[in-house]
Amino acid sequence: MSFSAIIPVGTLSDALSPIHALVDECKIRLTDDGLSIRVVDPANVAMADVSLDSAAFESYDADGGVIGLNLERLTDVLSMGGKGDLVSLTLNEETSKLDIHIDGLSYTLALIDTDTIRQEPDLPDLDLPARIVLTGDDIDYGIKAADLVSDHISLAADDDVQEFHIRAEGDTDDVDLAFGNEDLLSASVDSTAESLFSLDYLKDMSSPMGNDTTVSVLLGTEFPVKLRYSLSNDHVEVQNMLAPRIQSD
């Protein structure tokens, strides 16, 4: 197994943060096309699937191996560089370490035995009837609004008026945030859809999104929601999936 690569710190961070939002350790597949990572959180509620295109790298050499990483430590090392600084990664298979260089800084990161890391989940192929496109900012605002009254959040799409709603019901107070057709980047709602989710998980998922990032929300009724977006000039593709809570909760 061989791997060596050079990439801007910011791009690698963009690829890791949606994963780190859900887990502390992960396997990274080092393929010809780039890096690919897929994880599910310990409670089996939230998934993230990230691919980082080999075209994002200044230099890239991989032969299809898989390595196990502590994301906390890797993220801490990357924080030592600026977004535009180049980080070089070189696998030392003999010592089971990843040699990381940012300018004069050398960091030797011990790899984790991939057998001890939770298995990568399958991402189910769902046929979801509503597709809403809005910004990361919109999702943040909706989460903040729901958080005023509840720790659950309902996402709802209306096929009649092509509207999207973020709703929450508290013990005494309720919130309803409406996005009309003109507030959305795009809406394609084949049939009315509404599902309830844990607010904390959605917060975790939304934190790596940039404010201006275009996010596609794929929604059904009492079905998982899928969130799709890309970062770093589309070099990083992210897909999140979050299981619904039962409405009577």
Place this chain on the structure above:
Amino acid sequence: MSFSAIIPVGTLSDALSPIHALVDECKIRLTDDGLSIRVVDPANVAMADVSLDSAAFESYDADGGVIGLNLERLTDVLSMGGKGDLVSLTLNEETSKLDIHIDGLSYTLALIDTDTIRQEPDLPDLDLPARIVLTGDDIDYGIKAADLVSDHISLAADDDVQEFHIRAEGDTDDVDLAFGNEDLLSASVDSTAESLFSLDYLKDMSSPMGNDTTVSVLLGTEFPVKLRYSLSNDHVEVQNMLAPRIQSD
């Protein structure tokens, strides 16, 4: 009872913050002239009296009713809007709820039975011999200075030299902050006056004042102090009263 009104978020916040500095729940009187709120803190030490002029509203319709509100929740909702955004408030008497709208956000706030809220205090009509006018900044600086050595603060006005002093005595160290006539916006001291106050209460009272706000301090000897200021282009009139501590404390 009917009430519906539209007002900039920042103006309503300005009217609520001097009240929220002392209590979590309050009654709001919905009169022809605007909103009026008067509260005393649970320990009966500090009072606030706020009136919000009907002229501050984009539209205003009230018939003299009284509603009970949780200030924490209302403040949280207002934080979802920018200062210049318009918030619309509509009383739904049937459900005992206040419907609040800021752009696409709808929030249904459950009212509190006014019988369960502490009675509004009378603001005693005191004849105080010293009247000092300075800025919110000056008061903040004096509080910070007194806080260096004590949790009590003495406010003192000298009729001889028309000076104002903020003083504090610690176990080992003392502070004396002098405002000469030229440092004050105005001073009218008929007889020397000095009273001691709890620093924490004065901190709470001063936090809603803006830095540049003109504040009138009315002072006597071992008497309550009155603080008067206005916010939002004089649409919000605030009067605070704070009971003195005994000097031998």
Place this chain on the structure above:
Amino acid sequence: MSFSAIIPVGTLSDALSPIHALVDECKIRLTDDGLSIRVVDPANVAMADVSLDSAAFESYDADGGVIGLNLERLTDVLSMGGKGDLVSLTLNEETSKLDIHIDGLSYTLALIDTDTIRQEPDLPDLDLPARIVLTGDDIDYGIKAADLVSDHISLAADDDVQEFHIRAEGDTDDVDLAFGNEDLLSASVDSTAESLFSLDYLKDMSSPMGNDTTVSVLLGTEFPVKLRYSLSNDHVEVQNMLAPRIQSD
């Protein structure tokens, strides 16, 4: 004993902060040439020696006495002024207090009996073979790097290539930050030197250094390190000394 002086707040703060980083109380020698302070931390690991030149003062009158001060309180008072504001200090020997004035603010600081303050240490005269000059920023970055993996930090100078290294060994990961000759302001390494130090102490020592401050590092092998720098246009001269940890620790 008489002492009265006027000095910009920022200059006095610069002189006190390297001392306050190690201790809460100190003796200040009030000599003809200015103020001089020398302290060792309670564990006898770290020393600081500061001199503040009488030329830094607007006016300065001292006759060689020694006063004892609580640095926390004096620092708090100075925080009430801006860096450029003048602070006046006047010793009142009768009351054993220091009268401090910043604009309209008067603060009476009780002195501490110098007999109750830990004795001033001797600064040993060491012959250290390596002298590295770099910026406060460089030291901060090295501390941050070492902190990723350990609570110890190794400083090392190589006489062959005139390089400086900051290294740390963690349980699984290692860090090595290299400063080549071109990264350093100057290097004069007579023989290779390396010593290990407690990261916390070095953090404390580095916090009063400015980012752009030129810092001389004098290093030996399993010997104390000396750090020298000046602040406030060279009016404040600082020398730190830190005892090494044993490598096998």
